[in-house]
Amino acid sequence: MFKSTINYKLIFLDILDKKYPEKKKECASILRKETLSILDIIELNKRIFGFFDEETNAFNQSHRAYNRASILQILDYQKHNKMNNSELARHFKLSRHTVAKWKKKYLV
Template sequence: MKSTINYKRIFSDILDQKYPEKKEICKDLLNKEILSTIDIIDLNKRIFDTVDEKTESFNQNHKAYNQSSVLYILDYQKQNRLNNSQVAKHFKLSRYTLRKWKKRYLV
């Protein structure tokens, strides 16, 4: 049997134990039925303010996106009429990654 990570419970416990003052700003995301990868990244930003550039760089190198998150990002680009550079900056991705996703998913 495959186990899945219960991010709602993890983030709720973190908020209860360490950051109760940030519960209100995270409530809308934690009330969702299913958390997407984008939601998890957003929750992480809301709870843990990035301290330094080294930590930010490390975290950026270890992000993984599933197909639904990639399609969300590409749809966001289309809806807001942004170029690759603008979307890459907004989601902290490389332009090459966006180009690769477009080639794979929007052919």
């Protein structure tokens, strides 16, 4: 069976080459990784594009999708940084209810 995956590394390299060559050094440490995690992708977005207005943030957030590995990585980030659900939700721009649902589903 053919498994389709998105090559985010190549996408970000193309964006940096064509539009933001001055930000290549800032992103180099992340782009040297063999594979990019969801946290790496979020960090690259911040470094390259900066912060957006509230309307753009709301639109982008509503179109994010997380797989099981990404969810577990986010929950591990919470544990490692000793965050409560509200702090984690604010950090990743999620709802507290989403975080609680993930914990109930994946950490039981």
